[in-house]
Amino acid sequence: MERYKCSENRNQINMLPMCLDDMLTGDAEVRALDVIVEKMDIPSMGFTHSETKETGRKPYSPVDMFKLYAYGYFNGIRSTRKVERECYRNIEVMWLINGLKPDFKTIADFRKNNKGPIKQAFHKFSMICDELGLIGKEMIAVDGSKFRASNSRFSYHSEKKLQKKIEHYNKVAEGYLLLLDQYDEQENDCVTPKLNRSEIDEKIKGVYKRLDELRELEQTVKISGTIYETDPDSRMMQTNNKGCDICHNVQIAVDDKNHMVVAVDVTSEPVDKEQLHNMSLHAKEELGVETITVIADKGYYSAQQFAMCKEDNIIPIVAKADRSFMAATKEYEKSKFNYDENQDGYICPQGHLLRPYQHRKKYTQETDFKRYQNFEACSNCPVKENCSNNEKGRTIQDRPFQRIADEVDRRTEQFADMYKVRKQTVEHPWGTIKRAMGFSYFLTRRTENVRTESLLSFIAYNMRRTINIIGTKQLIRILQG
Known part of the structure; x- marks a missing residue:
């Protein structure tokens, strides 16, 4: 049987x-x-x-x-x-x-x-998710991630890299010339050379031809900057584990209710600092709300971006760097100095007032840094070595729009529990996209094309998220009803 x-x-x-x-x-x-x-x-x-x-x-x-x-x-x-x-x-x-x-x-x-229509399709499905009650429209989390571009390292030329290549080929040329000088000696000693004279000459010609190409590329790089041959919009960026790769920086805004992605963009900028207002405004317009709260990590910390957000009714909650570069120890970082608005100065932990340093030019809040000092008090301060790296004493520096940044700092400290939600909100889509859906590199080139590819990936992510939350049969009944 x-x-x-x-x-x-x-x-x-x-x-x-x-x-x-x-x-x-x-x-x-x-x-x-x-x-x-x-x-x-x-x-x-x-x-x-x-x-x-x-x-x-x-x-x-x-x-x-x-x-x-x-x-x-x-x-x-x-x-x-x-x-x-x-x-x-x-x-x-x-x-x-x-x-x-x-x-x-x-x-x-x-x-x-169909780049434009695909962008409209992303918006249309966001509207469907809103009708299904999946979007909260109250708070979003913004984050960026590097995705490898369709540009090989062999098609990337920087001035430093070309100098190393030229140095390498010069050494190769010297080696072949030395081999050519030794050729006659090997013949006289009845030793059969590995390469004959014509083969060595051919090798030397190939090396010099490559050197001419590299020198021509070097001149081009000196004039126009680093060359990315395959994808001119890609850039060399720092990635996880302190590595570097040629990438695009993908930005997303995620609604906190069900982790639905409500805005997507792609930039060639390797850092996120200038992307907070752009992504927040994009999400705000996508959701059609008057005001919205946005949370982001310290990579987005920018007083100028906060000022732009304030004008557009966007409430940022953003962490700042742990300590000031002018502080000798963490105990005397800038946050330990209290700003006194009436006296327009900072009161240090020892109770001394740091007054504004008088600039020769007229100070402009929007463009200039403002410095506060009191070297006379610092000269006799018992904690000077712990407070300042400068022999003269401590300087407090205000960036443009500092008061708005102080307001964001207070809000972030006040809503510390809300800020903790950021990671579990915005890291969820990245994990799903990269691991479950296999989107960790681009197949297309140039910013507009990779943006379209990103939109398609996040449309698919939102669809998967919707099906997982509601269920296949229930979703079909609702949409067909």
């Missing part, structure tokens, strides 16, 4: 008609994706071929193409060639787009030609 389960013969003709719908379970996530995209009303967003001509070859529907992209990014399949293969072998894809089989070029062109 056969001890294994018997299977059907693959060559046997099935007399019963096959139905793709019967092959999917009732709670398959692809069923929810299908209903979500239908609810988004894709043709109204101006996608390519939303309106077709009466003559000519029939195009693929933008609804089917968007479904294909939503499914691909939802399941971590981002390469257009891989998506094309799924159309031939994946039952869920066959069911989703009714057996259509677009080629990889058609799939790639859809993303390339």
Whole structure:
């Protein structure tokens, strides 16, 4: 007796008609994706071929193409060639787009030609999430992460890197010239050289040709700066574990209620300092609210950004650096000095008043740093060595818009428990996107294209989050009701 389960013969003709719908379970996530995209009303967003001509070859529907992209990014399949293969072998894809089989070029062109409509699609799905009650609209968390760009290190040229390469090839050229000088001696000693004279000459010509190319590149770099050949908008950035890579800096704003991403942007700036107002305003407009609270880590700490946020009714809660670079010890950092508004000065822990240092030029709050000193009091202070790194005494420096920064510091200290929510709010999408959905590097190039790729990834993330919270069957009933 056969001890294994018997299977059907693959060559046997099935007399019963096959139905793709019967092959999917009732709670398959692809069923929810299908209903979500239908609810988004894709043709109204101006996608390519939303309106077709009466003559000519029939195009693929933008609804089917968007479904294909939503499914691909939802399941971590981002390469257009891989998506094309799924159309031939994946039952869920066959069911989703009714057996259509677009080629990889058609799939790639859809993303390339619909940057604006894809951005509208992100906004449209945010509106659907709002209708489902998934967005709180009260507090958001802003954060950035580096994603590797489609630009090899071999296609990256800085002045320092080129100098090292030129030095290396000069040494190689010297080695071949020395080998050429030794060639005759080896022949006289009846020793067969590893390379003959013509081969050595060819090697030397190749080295000098490469040196000419590098020197030409060096002159270009000196004039126009570092060269990124493949993706000119990418930049060398510091990444985790003190490493460096050629990246784009992806910025997101996450609503705290259900960790839904409400704003996405991509920048070539390696630091986050100038991104707080931009992302907060973007999220505020996306949510359609009058005021919003934003929390961010110390990388976003900028008094000028706080001033811009205040003008637009954005309430920032941002941590600051642990200590001042002018303080000798942590016990005497700037936060230990109290600002007295009536006297326009800082009172130190020993009770002395540090007065404004008189500048020769007229002081402007928006552009200049303001310094406070009292070297006379510092000269006889018993804790001078613990307080200041300067032999003369301590200087307190105010950045532009310092009073607004002080207001943010007080608010951050007051709402310390709220600030602790930041990490669990904004790190959740990064973990899901990078680990579960496989989005840790870009396939496209240039800022506009990588921004579109990021939007597609976070549309898929929001869809996955919505399905996980509500459930497939319940979500389908709500959207079809």
